[in-house]
Amino acid sequence: MKKALKILAIIIVVIVILVAYNYSKLNIISGYSAKSMSSSVFVANRAPAFTDSTDNGFSPINFARDFVNEQEKFASATVYGLMERTAVYRKGLGSVLIDDDYDITQETPIPLRSNVARMAPYPYGNMKQKDTTFSNIEYAKIDEAVTYAFSKVDGEDVKKTRAVLVLYKDQIIAERYADGFTKDSRILGWSMTKSVLSTVYGILQYEGKLSVSDKAPIEAWQKDERKDITIHNLLQMNSGLEWDEDYSKISDVTEMLFLAKDMTASQIDKPLVGKPNETWNYSSGTSNLLSGILRKQFNSHQEYLDFPYTNFIDKIGMHSMLIEADMVGNYVGSSYAWATPRDWAKFGLLYLHKGNWNGTRIFDESWVDYITKPTPTSNGRYGGHFWLNAGGFHPDVPKDMYSANGYQGQRIYIVPSKDLVVVRFGLVGKDELDFNKFLSEICNAVK
Template identity: 80%
Template structure:
């Protein structure tokens, strides 16, 4: 019996060694993801470490990491089998950031100035409860059925992992539901919906006459080579022709940027052309962070850059729960890291539904909506100016004028102008787990 036990233990040790050796170079990414996600969940969203371990970080291979949270220092550290320790720290106003050994957590950094003015108006334009309204042309039972579908279990298992659904028709919430542990005040990570926020920042600057998106992208290292022809427009349409690998399953351009880079605006700028601008659509988180860096160049001071999106857009429409996280050198991580409550995310959708007008105040020009919803060449009608489109009929049973801000694991803000609808969904699963065509077609079909 002892001999069998020794052989079994030896096999286990060998397997562990092989596993670590095979994945050693990935451990940096795994522990980095775990530490960053844990820190944001605890200090930005106000969840517990235990909850985060059991939900947000409970998937392979991230679930092999062990996390330690320091409430006093506001740090979260993660290791994998005791190796590759990575640490993330929370900075007030800037959220959580994954740091390297050179980062001084005691150094003060500038933070955005915020404005939170109480507006004595019903939601969505103020802080008061919305007016009770019943629409005779809305099939509420059908809407409820669609919402229930988003939360339903399969054989008792929560495969859809939906956390929040919000449906607004003519500015009124006609359906709202949350998973256990979440409510209307829960901050939720938008992931790549942040890209649509970046696009909006450009729309605001364009409206203010402070930038021209048709100009060549102001990247110094491109001035003397073929990349000099790339415009800001090309970047907004993800159609620059620049090389980029967007693969989260391995060490790739995107994982190295998010979990290793000090300055996330640089990785895409350093890539060569592999196609022609305006002829080569390819989804790239590096492009969104490059745009964040170009945005920063439009301001004389770092403080002005930090203040701009909140002062001229986010706080102006009452998205006061919104927080966009920054990298180690203070650039907004425009590809991935923004947090807000579902109701505030819905305000973002309403801003676009009303073509940039927020209760009488124009935030960006009416024509900006036409710009972001114009299909990017070679995207088959799926992508516009940092928004996803249904122009090509990807969702065949949903109106083709639908467009959306999309994020990892099925974070969505859908805008359907022909139905006067905004639909918000948050969760931890997408793909085959949630049939968004079914979900959206039922909701849009409920409006007669």
């Protein structure tokens, strides 16, 4: 009996130590689960059970248990009853994790949107495209590549792809969706949002409202060596500032996304650990810092919220897009833009056409040269908030390819030499998608 009690006491002590050691992690786990659930249900109109089994179905997030209030539009999550976190939905701003001090009754400005039906075939309108066959396209090879992205083994979806679109000369030449998804399904782009944010800077520069060579207007940096950091350095992730982009632990990025009230401030207090323009370090904190700098370019919060939609997103008909904001109303430019696959594809086409949208110029064509210029020390992999193939990371794909990339394999590939835009959305499956194989097979089908 004494031996059994001793063993039980040891087990209890071990459990207490493990819980105490991992207690702060529970905040991130329940926070991720609540935010993901709220956005999935209220932004993407998915069922809670579907979200639990898919988007929240991986370890350690699957230890959380969610509760959804459909009427009041919020989701809460706990881990075995511990560390409850809540995310609320705000019209026009999406879902946001809140803290105990957040006033859910406060009035928050929302972006003004324009949704004008355009009587033209996609992508320049809402009408069906005319059937078009290109003699230089090997359609069987395109189909093989798309089928590979949706591979199943013994009936199991091993790639977890949700959507694939292939566009050639503005025409959809392949389009496929997983069960439960359609052309009207909003999908989270994760870090593809960074490329959307970068585009807003390109528009402001085109309109003469700023120059990316300007010094970053951060008051806290003006009395130390950080004062020399430019917007250009930030857009290239090359500021030299300290930042830990590790999602597997309590880190700078997880604290920002799941604990911060004002995400634009998360990197401001970080010291230099390298030299500007000489130290590439991928940082979601940098992107949200840029979102904060963007807000300073406008006279009011309303103008800041309206600008990306009025001057870009709604202007090219990406009406499904929604960029979520943090607790104080800053766009989460690092991670939280949603849109349908067809609208995400429009974003790729805008870049394929160097900022010209069916005769309307959105940004100067030199902006494409800017964002595809490799960041020093990135080995040709990164430009101005876009990923590059200049260094041949995808060895069987044209080197002029560049892309907007997001967590779990969200991709918009732009391949100018092939006149292609290729979109893939999904999760990471047991057999991870080989993007070099997938994209090279599509490119090789264009003769």
